[in-house]
Amino acid sequence: MNGRFAAGRFGAGRCGAGRFGLGLVVAALALTACSQAAALAPVGGSREALVRFAGNDVLVSSGVAIRTAPVCITGADGVVCTGAAVGGDPIRMTGTPTDPLVLVVTVGGRTLHDGPAQDVVDSAARPS
Numbered sequence: 001m002n003g004r005f006a007a008g009r010f011g012a013g014r015c016g017a018g019r020f021g022l023g024l025v026v027a028a029l030a031l032t033a034c035s036q037a038a039a040l041a042p043v044g045g046s047r048e049a050l051v052r053f054a055g056n057d058v059l060v061s062s063g064v065a066i067r068t069a070p071v072c073i074t075g076a077d078g079v080v081c082t083g084a085a086v087g088g089d090p091i092r093m094t095g096t097p098t099d100p101l102v103l104v105v106t107v108g109g110r111t112l113h114d115g116p117a118q119d120v121v122d123s124a125a126r127p128s
Contacts, residue, residue, distance in 0.1 A: 047095055048072045051079040051103060054120040055093035058105045058113045061124075066091070 052072050059066060070083030070091050079095035089108035095117060096102045103117035113120065 046074075047097075047101060048074045048079050050101055050117050050121070051081060051093055051095035054103050054117040054124075055081060055105050055113075057120050057124045058093075058103070059091065059107070062107075062112045064091070064107055064112075 052070070055070065065086035066083060067086045067088075068084040068091075070081035070093055072079055072081035072093075076097070078097040079093075081091075081093040083091040085091055085107055092104075092106045094104045101117045102115065103113055103120060104111065105113040
């Protein structure tokens, strides 16, 4: 047996390396798909996601510069998200536990939005 034949027979030659490389590519694609799915998971329609996305739309459309992105917590009273604007003003976004979900977004003492969260999402989805 020469070394070339033995390497090919036991998968350590060129063909085995190709299968190994293909395995790495398949594994990488699978992991990429998992991370993309995980990134999309919050879009599934939870109240917290709706408050976060609608509240962020309000902040952006109002020109609020964000220093600390709002972090949300869901409890019996609904969703509360808190963060900070660049000038130090506190950002507060709240969503009611009732339907329709009412979103209130305040920065410092100013109320930027007080109404249905779905209205904000629908408005953001329309072409400008």
